[in-house]
Amino acid sequence: MPERRISTVDQFTRRYLYILSAAVIVGFLLWLSNLNPRIGELNYILEADEQLATYPYQFRVLSLDTGVARMTSPRSAQMSAIQGLRIMFPELEGKSPVSPEMIAAQERLASIQTRAAGLVKAQEDVRSVQWILDEHWLSRNGVYIE
Secondary structure, three states: OOOOOOOOOOHHHHHHHHHHHHHHHHHHHHHHHHOOHHHHHHHHHHHHOHHHHOOOOOOOEEEEEOOEEEEEEOOOOOOOHHHHHHHHOHHHOOOOOOOHHHHHHHHHHHHHHHHHHHHHHOOOOOOEEEEEEOHHHHHHOOOOOO
């Protein structure tokens, strides 16, 4: 019976795999170098706050650059608070924007968002907060911003 030889990977494929592996390693190292442990600390402060922890939307710090903390928000000029509130509180679906329930929910959101900003701005290395619409949260809840 003739000896069967297992074919090895050809030279082109081997080089391709080496280059691909090197690119993945370089990308991973660049990603690691851009991680800022301070962002994790700021998010921990937000998560540890009892009022923020019990609210249906979790505010998060995305980045911290020269004293400006970029934080997520369920509302912006692109999207009114009402749509975000209807996601957080399904019982508000169909309520008028001027209903007492909707007004109370808007005031509560404003209060909670102000609290989140205050906790972050109370840190020595944070001068201000810039709000960024949380498109990822919205898309997870079926709302897409164009």
